[in-house]
Amino acid sequence: xxxxxxxxxxxxxxxxxxxxxxxxxxxxxxxxxxxxxxxxxxxxxxxxxxxxxxxxxxxxxxxxxxxxxxxxxxxxxxxxxxxxxxxxxxxxxxxxxxxxxxxxxxxxxxxxxxxxxxxxxxxxxxxxxxxxxxxxxxxxxxxxxxxxxxxxxxxxxxxxxxxxxxxxxxxxxxxxxxxxxxxxxxxxxxxxxxxxxxxxxxxxxxxxxxx
Numbered sequence: 001x002x003x004x005x006x007x008x009x010x011x012x013x014x015x016x017x018x019x020x021x022x023x024x025x026x027x028x029x030x031x032x033x034x035x036x037x038x039x040x041x042x043x044x045x046x047x048x049x050x051x052x053x054x055x056x057x058x059x060x061x062x063x064x065x066x067x068x069x070x071x072x073x074x075x076x077x078x079x080x081x082x083x084x085x086x087x088x089x090x091x092x093x094x095x096x097x098x099x100x101x102x103x104x105x106x107x108x109x110x111x112x113x114x115x116x117x118x119x120x121x122x123x124x125x126x127x128x129x130x131x132x133x134x135x136x137x138x139x140x141x142x143x144x145x146x147x148x149x150x151x152x153x154x155x156x157x158x159x160x161x162x163x164x165x166x167x168x169x170x171x172x173x174x175x176x177x178x179x180x181x182x183x184x185x186x187x188x189x190x191x192x193x194x195x196x197x198x199x200x201x202x203x204x205x206x207x208x209x210x211x
Contacts (some may be wrong), residue, residue: 001031001198002031002193002194002196002198002202002210003033003198003200003201003202004031004032004033004201004202004204004207004210005032005033005034005035005036005102005104005183005201005202005203005204005207006022006023006026006027006029006032006034006035006036006204006205006207007036007185007203007204007205008022008023008035008036008037008038008051008205009022009023009024009025009026009035009037010022010026010205010206011025011026011029011032011205011206011207011208012206012208013025013026014080014082014083015079015083015085016058016078016079016080016083016085017051017058018037018038018049018050018051018058018078018088019049019078019079019083019085019088020049020085020088020092020093020096021079021083021085023035023037023049023093024093024096024097026207027097027099027101029207029208031207031210031211032101032207033101033102033201034101034102034103034104034127034201035101035102035103035104036104036105036106036185036203037049037090037093037103037104037105037106038050038051038105038106038108039090039105039106039107039108039109039112039116040053040065040066040108040109041065041066041109041111041112041115042065042066042068042069042070042073043066043067043068043069044069044070044071045115046069046070046089047089047090047091047112047115047116047119048065048070048073048087048088048089048090049087049088049089049090049093050065050078050087051108052065053065053066053108055068055073055076055078055087058078059076059077059078059087060076060077061073061075061076066109070087070089073087074086074087090105090116090119091119091122094119094120094122094123094126095123097123097126100125100126100127101127102127102128102129102201103126103127103128103129104129104131104171104183104203105128105129105130105131106131106132106153107130107131107132107134107137107138107141108132109137110134110136110137111137112137113137113140113141113144113145114144116130116141117141117144117145120145120148128148128149129148129149129150129151129168129169130148130149130150130151131150131151131152131153131169131171131183132152132153133152133153133155133158133159135152135159135162138150138151138152138167149168149169149181150167150168150169151167151168151169151170151171151181151183152164152167152170152171153170153171153172153185154170154171154172154173154174154177155173155186156173156174160174164177164179167179168181169181169182169183170182170183171183171185171203172184172185173185173186173187175187175192175196181201182199182200182201183200183201183202183203184196184200184201184202184203185203185204187202187204188204188205188206190206190209193209193210194210
């Protein structure tokens with residue numbers, strides 16, 4: 001059986017990516033093994049679930065996350081007309097999770113190790129993995145809080161020569177990459193995903209194809 005991780009909670013359910021509703025609905029599906037989400041820090045040091053540095057792509061507002069307070073961000077619709085949603089803090093989401101499925105958190109900034117831990121320590125019952133493109137934040141977090149699995153994200157043109165031996169897992173597009181614990185991302189063809197070794201985790205927007 002494929003080990004499927006819903007990318008930003010996407011899974012053909014109508015809710016927008018990285019909304020609390022999308023993530024929670026994906027976790028309810030038996031064939032989904034976990035969810036992936038992205039976090040950034042607000043002006044008032046709150047960790048919110050969003051991919052881009054700006055909010056115009058996924059909301060009806062305009063602005064840069066790090067220059068906005070949580071209260072300001074909450075004014076906007078991060079869903080759509082049919083399924084409206086407010087931006088969610090990481091804490092608000094984790095507080096609703098009641099499963100041991102994987103919660104794969106991608107850190108999109110380099111200065112949030114301690115703030116992240118202050119949130120995560122309240123949820124020791126959850127199965128949380130930490131990843132990022134940024135080696136610095138991963139090394140800092142792993143040194144301070146070794147109880148959490150930490151992994152580097154590798155792209156075609158970034159981190160492709162990184163020594164991965166000291167990471168607990170890797171997130172990669174390279175199907176030939178070697179590691180004991182691999183998450184595959186960026187592959188969208190069902191045929192390619194179907195052919196993957198079942199030992200690998202698959203981060204996909206289209207987990208529903210494998211029902």
